Amino acid sequence: MIRATVQACDLRTRATTNGKTLVLKRISYRLNSSLDHWLPEQRLYLKSDSKTRYVRVRPLTQLAALAGSAAVVGWAMVASAVVFMDGMSAGTGKVATARQQSLYEDRLNTISGDRDARAEEAATAQQRFSLALNEVSEMQARLLTSEDSRHELESGLAAVQDTLRRTLKERDTARAEAERMTVAMTEGGAAEGAEATDTLQMMTAALDETARERDTLATTALQAGAETEDALNEKAALEARNDAIFTQLEDAVAMSMEPLDNMFRAAGLNTDDLLRQVRRGYAGQGGPLEPVSLSTMNGRTSAEEQRANAILDGLEKMNMYRIAATHVPLSMPVTSRFRYSSPFGYRNDPKGAGRRFHAGMDMAAPVGTPILATGDGTVIRAGWVNGYGKMVEIRHDFGIETRYGHMSRIRVEVGDKVSRGDQIGDMGSTGRSTGSHLHYEVRVGDKVVNPMTFIKAGRDVF
Numbered sequence: 001m002i003r004a005t006v007q008a009c010d011l012r013t014r015a016t017t018n019g020k021t022l023v024l025k026r027i028s029y030r031l032n033s034s035l036d037h038w039l040p041e042q043r044l045y046l047k048s049d050s051k052t053r054y055v056r057v058r059p060l061t062q063l064a065a066l067a068g069s070a071a072v073v074g075w076a077m078v079a080s081a082v083v084f085m086d087g088m089s090a091g092t093g094k095v096a097t098a099r100q101q102s103l104y105e106d107r108l109n110t111i112s113g114d115r116d117a118r119a120e121e122a123a124t125a126q127q128r129f130s131l132a133l134n135e136v137s138e139m140q141a142r143l144l145t146s147e148d149s150r151h152e153l154e155s156g157l158a159a160v161q162d163t164l165r166r167t168l169k170e171r172d173t174a175r176a177e178a179e180r181m182t183v184a185m186t187e188g189g190a191a192e193g194a195e196a197t198d199t200l201q202m203m204t205a206a207l208d209e210t211a212r213e214r215d216t217l218a219t220t221a222l223q224a225g226a227e228t229e230d231a232l233n234e235k236a237a238l239e240a241r242n243d244a245i246f247t248q249l250e251d252a253v254a255m256s257m258e259p260l261d262n263m264f265r266a267a268g269l270n271t272d273d274l275l276r277q278v279r280r281g282y283a284g285q286g287g288p289l290e291p292v293s294l295s296t297m298n299g300r301t302s303a304e305e306q307r308a309n310a311i312l313d314g315l316e317k318m319n320m321y322r323i324a325a326t327h328v329p330l331s332m333p334v335t336s337r338f339r340y341s342s343p344f345g346y347r348n349d350p351k352g353a354g355r356r357f358h359a360g361m362d363m364a365a366p367v368g369t370p371i372l373a374t375g376d377g378t379v380i381r382a383g384w385v386n387g388y389g390k391m392v393e394i395r396h397d398f399g400i401e402t403r404y405g406h407m408s409r410i411r412v413e414v415g416d417k418v419s420r421g422d423q424i425g426d427m428g429s430t431g432r433s434t435g436s437h438l439h440y441e442v443r444v445g446d447k448v449v450n451p452m453t454f455i456k457a458g459r460d461v462f
Contacts, residue, residue, distance in 0.1 A: 028060060035059035104339065111459055132245060136308060139242050146235050153228045156220075163217050167210050174210070277398055278324050327397040329374035330458025331420055333404060333440050334427070338365035341437055344450040359448040360403070360441030367408050367436045369427040373418040374402055374440075374454075382410050388439065389431020392424050405439035406431050 032041070039059040046053045342362035349356045373394060380401075381393035388405035392412060395401050408428025418424060429436045442451045 028058075032059045035063060039063060101339065105337075115459065135245055136242075139238060139245070143235070143238060143242075146231055146238065150228065150231050150235070153231065157228065163213075167213060167217070171210055275324075324398070325458075326420065327376045328454070329377075329394075329396055329400060329402045329442060330454050331372070331374045332455060333372055333374050333402075334363050334365060334369060334438060335372065336365060336369050338363045338369065338438075340364075344452065360405075360439050361451050362437045362439055364435065364437040365427055367426070367428050369436075369438075370423045371404055371407065371425045371427055371438055373420060373422045373424050375400075376419050377402075377417075379412045379414055379416045379418060379424070382412055382414050382416075385431070387432045389433060390425070390428065391431075394418060394424070399445045401443045403439070403441035403443070405441070406433045406437060408436075 036059050039062045041059060042057040042062065044055040044057060046055065340361065341364040342358060344361050345358060346355055347358050371392075375394075375396050377394040377396040379392060380395045381391065383390070385391040385405070388403070390407040390410050391403060391405045392407065392410055393401060393403045404425060406428055407425040407430060409426040410424070411426070412418060412422075412424045427436055427438050433439075440451050442449050442454055
């Protein structure tokens with residue numbers, strides 16, 4: 001009975017299979033009949049030495065082959081287009097990079113030319129200031145000599161006037177005495193008359209001598225007056241020339257001072273605080289910048305002295321600006337060819353740590369590119385620092401510090417005094433870095449600032 005049941009199940013399974021096969025054949029037949037109008041049945045003949053056979057290629061099979069061929073051709077076209085677009089994008093990126101690099105190089109050449117022109121102008125201005133100071137010194141000496149001559153002439157004229165007054169007084173006294181003697185001769189006797197005549201002759205001779213002295217003194221007074229007038233005219237001419245020179249010096253100082261003021265303000269520094277710190281740190285300088293004194297009369301300062309002292313104050317201020325510019329990091333840390341690979345501020349972290357704040361600016365160049373100090377200062381750290389790799393930190397004046405990270409080699413030690421342009425290390429990729437570059441950082445009072453502010457401020461000077 002079990003065997004019969006198994007046979008029955010087997011028969012039912014076969015019947016079901018046959019039924020499904022029949023249904024599939026019917027569907028296939030209908031599809032082939034429908035496609036026969038567009039894709040007629042093809043026969044592929046295979047002939048051998050003994051017999052000939054053929055393979056029937058039904059419309060449904062042709063449709064499947066065409067669909068597969070179309071899919072393969074489409075995939076090949078899409079893949080070719082993707083490869084072609086990638087190649088075009090890579091070529092366009094290279095062209096854009098080359099164009100940008102050319103623009104950077106042109107900009108750097110222009111900045112270098114401007115820097116050289118500003119340096120030449122500064123040197124020319126310094127020479128003009130030196131010549132002007134020498135001219136002021138010579139004018140001061142001539143004015144002092146002229147003033148001494150005028151004092152001497154005034155003293156001589158006063159002495160001549162006193163002598164004239166004394167002579168006139170003596171003349172009046174002699175005349176009175178002569179009249180008295182004449183009266184005495186008229187009223188007295190002959191003996192007294194002879195004595196009076198002798199006295200009168202003596203008095204007349206004395207009067208003649210006094211008159212000659214008076215005439216000589218009057219001539220001397222006239223000559224002294226003429227010389228005094230010439231001295232006054234010469235002094236007026238010197239004062240006019242002095243005024244013109246002072247005007248040129250004042251204009252030159254004003255024109256030279258404005259770019260320096262703008263430079264330090266562009267760097268975000270307070271110029272008044274900066275000058276106070278320079279005066280406090282570099283006091284004791286003297287020499288040619290001491291106040292000018294052109295006159296010693298009455299203890300009062302003349303207008304020329306005030307203008308000369310104002311010019312000297314301007315020159316002293318320029319000198320203090322020069323000292324400050326030497327110690328403020330205003331130059332470039334890399335002078336070889338490089339590219340700016342990352343700016344200051346928020347950015348996407350190159351290590352995939354999300355959006356983070358970048359406390360400096362990155363300059364990419366080959367390993368070993370020289371790294372230079374951007375201002376005078378003292379090395380306070382030189383070694384391995386977590387994140388920075390091999391790093392050098394320099395403390396400048398006015399509370400400014402600079403950091404140079406990811407070096408391949410450090411060339412200074414803690415405590416070394418460095419000047420602007422000294423090589424302090426070589427570029428590398430140590431620490432948290434994705435390639436050879438310099439991480440340049442500027443801090444003012446422990447607060448990070450944009451280094452490009454200082455670099456742009458110093459482009460017109462260095």
